[in-house]
Amino acid sequence: MPTTKAQISITNDIASVPVSISASFDLLKAGSTEGMDTMTSKRKIYTSTDQVDLIPFGDAGGSTHNFVYISNASIISTDYITVTQTNAAGGSGTEIIVEQIGRLYAGDWMFIPWNAADNTQDIAIKPSTANEMPIEYVLIN
Amino acid sequence: MPTASITLTSADIAGDPVNVSKTSTCYKADSTTPLDQTNGLQRLVLTTASAKEIYTAENAATTLGLNKNAKVFIKNASTVTTEYITVTINATVIGKLYAGQWLFMPWSQNDTAADIKVTASAAGKSMPVEHMLMHEGYFNA
Numbered sequence: 001m002p003t004t005k006a007q008i009s010i011t012n013d014i015a016s017v018p019v020s021i022s023a024s025f026d027l028l029k030a031g032s033t034e035g036m037d038t039m040t041s042k043r044k045i046y047t048s049t050d051q052v053d054l055i056p057f058g059d060a061g062g063s064t065h066n067f068v069y070i071s072n073a074s075i076i077s078t079d080y081i082t083v084t085q086t087n088a089a090g091g092s093g094t095e096i097i098v099e100q101i102g103r104l105y106a107g108d109w110m111f112i113p114w115n116a117a118d119n120t121q122d123i124a125i126k127p128s129t130a131n132e133m134p135i136e137y138v139l140i141n
Numbered sequence: 142m143p144t145a146s147i148t149l150t151s152a153d154i155a156g157d158p159v160n161v162s163k164t165s166t167c168y169k170a171d172s173t174t175p176l177d178q179t180n181g182l183q184r185l186v187l188t189t190a191s192a193k194e195i196y197t198a199e200n201a202a203t204t205l206g207l208n209k210n211a212k213v214f215i216k217n218a219s220t221v222t223t224e225y226i227t228v229t230i231n232a233t234v235i236g237k238l239y240a241g242q243w244l245f246m247p248w249s250q251n252d253t254a255a256d257i258k259v260t261a262s263a264a265g266k267s268m269p270v271e272h273m274l275m276h277e278g279y280f281n282a
Binding site for chain 2: 002005015025
């Protein structure tokens with residue numbers, strides 16, 4: 001089975017006594033010692049402020065233990081995307097936002113586990129501007 | 142300045158090695174001013190399967206953190222492979238973190254119920270959870 005490692009380093013020097021965090025783990029299937037073996041990665045440039053599905057739950061292929069990396073590769077500091085979980089069953093047109101996670105400004109990234117149990121857990125984004133905004137993501141499960 | 146770096150590596154999840162590396166400075170929203178407040182690294186031990194609120198969203202009377210930038214780090218510090226915590230925002234499941242796994246995500250505090258909670262997979266365990274918040278405005282700062 002493949003071995004995929006995720007490593008994070010955080011330097012929090014906000015307080016007068018800095019805190020540094022370094023942590024890593026191998027991406028394993030749920031409750032298992034077997035490595036995750038499927039990966040999807042994409043880069044797409046968005047030119048609209050429309051809310052769009054970035055990763056529909058079906059992309060997880062039925063897995064309810066996935067990891068998602070999302071990066072806003074814009075270089076315009078005020079450009080951001082709002083990342084949400086949305087409900088594809090909520091009707092036609094723009095999906096209903098189930099919960100907003102947060103904003104990724106230019107250069108920001110996030111890395112989260114993703115339940116993807118059903119179509120109420122799509123991952124959607126909404127760019128703040130119609131400027132060209134390159135978004136990159138990796139889905140591993 | 143507070144920074145966060147991630148590296149995703151795998152020699153064998155694809156035909157060619159995968160190496161994703163990204164470092165970002167944690168800025169305030171719409172700004173290149175670094176985040177300047179933090180609830181430093183904290184550690185708690187979950188012994189029940191009840192949801193434990195680790196970060197409380199704004200109450201309706203204030204907008205300290207509304208759509209501001211905040212960064213959340215959460216790690217399941219258990220060493221038992223099958224033990225996990227479920228991470229939720231406003232009761233919406235984001236995903237599960239098994240032993241040793243972590244997440245790093247933005248948090249918009251966009252509604253009064255957008256609390257972040259963690260729930261252990263089983264009661265009667267001693268499941269250590271570590272977490273940290275860097276922000277520019279937060280109800281319980």
